[in-house]
Amino acid sequence: MVGLAIVFGTRPADPHEATPTAAAPQGWTYPFSCCSGYDCREVKDTAIIEGARGYEIRLTGELIPMTDPKVKPSPDGRFHHCTQAGAADGKTICLFVPPRGF
Numbered sequence: 001m002v003g004l005a006i007v008f009g010t011r012p013a014d015p016h017e018a019t020p021t022a023a024a025p026q027g028w029t030y031p032f033s034c035c036s037g038y039d040c041r042e043v044k045d046t047a048i049i050e051g052a053r054g055y056e057i058r059l060t061g062e063l064i065p066m067t068d069p070k071v072k073p074s075p076d077g078r079f080h081h082c083t084q085a086g087a088a089d090g091k092t093i094c095l096f097v098p099p100r101g102f
Helices: 002-008
Strands: 040-042 048-051 054-057 071-073 080-083 092-097
Touching: 048 092, 054 092
Parallel strands: 071 092
Antiparallel strands: 040 080, 048 054, 080 092
């Protein structure tokens, strides 16, 4: 199996890693301060509402100001949400946000 991974250049994602994308073809690793192996996941753009007051998590209604240290730039240009116990409706630990246009 290891030989196949070397030949094809792919491997399963580690629990601390985001799935590879066109913007980050090698994937990227969630910081340990945000993820204990199951807390983080990519979420659809529609799961987060970006507004003047910050980022609203639609599922929970949680509002995170843009200046909050939980907000981090997303290396792959997609939203990623890290929550307590990895629950979709859990309190936010980190929110990775894509860069926005000018």
